[in-house]
Amino acid sequence: MTLSHTIELSVNGRPRTADVAPRLLLVHFLRDTLGLTGTHSGCDTSQCGACTVLVDGAAVKSCTVLAVQVAGRTITTVEGLAQGERLHPIQQAFWDAHGLQCGFCTPGMMLTAIDLLARSPHPAEAEVREALSGNLCRCTGYQHIVAAVQRAAAAMRPTEPAE
Amino acid sequence: MVPAEFGYVAPRTITEALALLERYGDSARLLAGGHSLIPLMKLRLAMPSMLIDLGEITELRGIRDDSGTLVIGATTTHATVAANELVRARYPVLAEAAGQIGDVQVRNRGTIGGSLAHADPAADLPAVMLALDAQLNICSPAGARLVAARSFFEGMFTTQLAATEMLTEIRLPPLPARTGTAYQKAANLASGYAIVGVAVVVTLDSDGAVAAARIGVTGAGAQPVRATTAEAALAGRVPGEANLSMAASAAGHDIEDPLDDMHASADYRRHLVAVHTRRALERAIAAAG
Secondary structure: OOOOEEEEEEEOOEEEEEEEOOOOEHHHHHHHHOOOOOOOOOOOOOOOOOOEEEEOOEEEEHHHOEHHHHOOOEEEOHHHOOEOOEOOHHHHHHHHOOOOOOOOOHHHHHHHHHHHHHHOOOOOHHHHHHHHHHOOOOOOOHHHHHHHHHHHHHHHOOOOOOO | OOOOOOEEEOOOOHHHHHHHHHHHHHHEEEEOOOOOHHHHHHOOOOOOOEEEEOOOOHHHOOEEEEOOEEEEEOOOEHHHHHHOHHHHHHOHHHHHHHOOOOOHHHHHHOEHHHHHHHOOOOOOHHHHHHHOOOEEEEEEOOEEEEEEHHHHEEEOOEEOOOOOOEEEEEEEOOOOOOEEEEEEEEEOOOOOOEEEEEEEEEEEOOOOOEEEEEEEEEOOOOOOEEOHHHHHHHOOOOOOHHHHHHHHHHHHHHOOOOOOOOOOOHHHHHHHHHHHHHHHHHHHHHHHO
8 A cells, every 4th residue: 555656756957756655745755855955844734835835836835745746747946946156036035135034934935926926027015915825924024025025026027128 | 744644546537537436436535636635634534545646637627618618627726717817707706716715825736626526614616606507517437417516515525426426527607798796705814714705696687687696605504505585685676775785684594504613603604694795796786787
């Protein structure tokens, strides 16, 4: 019954193959099997959003997804955002706007924000708040987080061609 | 929390999935988005010995027009439903409700068919399915049958689905001209679940009177219901203060046995049904123009 399944997937641009038990949750696969501990396990009940990662570009809570369900998919975790020493615009914006206090919720916040900005490059403040409603910050630093997402939106917007 | 051990299989076609379901019977569960089932398995409230993952079955996903009927595949996500142009244009009440389920991440995984088959009494979509008079296509190795949403739900977490059956499609009949819709809910502030949710579909005739009204209510009782007394109070009348008040109040009383729990008392649920029915009716009538 506990036969493991071989899954192949892409994580942060790198192809990975692993034998996993069907009951292994994606969050544990990322943290324990691959050692990508930037994905945090918070509430473990799909409420807090700390474990958010992108599956084929869509933000999902990895505590509520089985690793076997993402065979063949493309996963992005917080470790996949920076290009070498160059921070992703969302990371730079969280830095610049001080969009974090303790940092526990930050990876999930940033990945959810990337999902939002891909769908809606010019989000109003209310839209940012609604999009982040599945990510809890217990430092209650929401004001700076929302500001950071809006700052990232401005930075990621394609520049207008010069006259 | 970790689920109990189970076997896992991911068929590629509906036919394969049905054969597996027949083979494993009651010990198997179908896995769609997993946003109800996986939490239950982590809590060990559900301990299937075999999971049949529907995620690789492309024929179960997507939204298409079938001669005016909109057909939504069972494993289409809430996010896809909420953003779909056909849904938004023809059944705005469904886009509105699907866009309020859980949060972004939940809507990216949770599916319309999974939600309906799970039949959580506090789910949003059952109310919408009743108001839209949806037909549900149910397949088994013996063939397919269409069941009206109205007779699909049998109680808390209980539907017409037999152990060897699978919900494959949601079929929405076209709405007449001059039809307006709206979904209103009193959401639990922490979970977003509907303490009560009211979906309304109203069609006006050329005199501005109500030609047809369907009111689906979720969250209030063990299963979603149509508020039929309220619907009757509107039929044939030009909407006005008197009959809207009467209909709203009747909707509250259409809930025969309201849930009474830590979220809301039975009386308060009836009150919420009346309030949200009134608000939904006003919006739907305005939209019907």
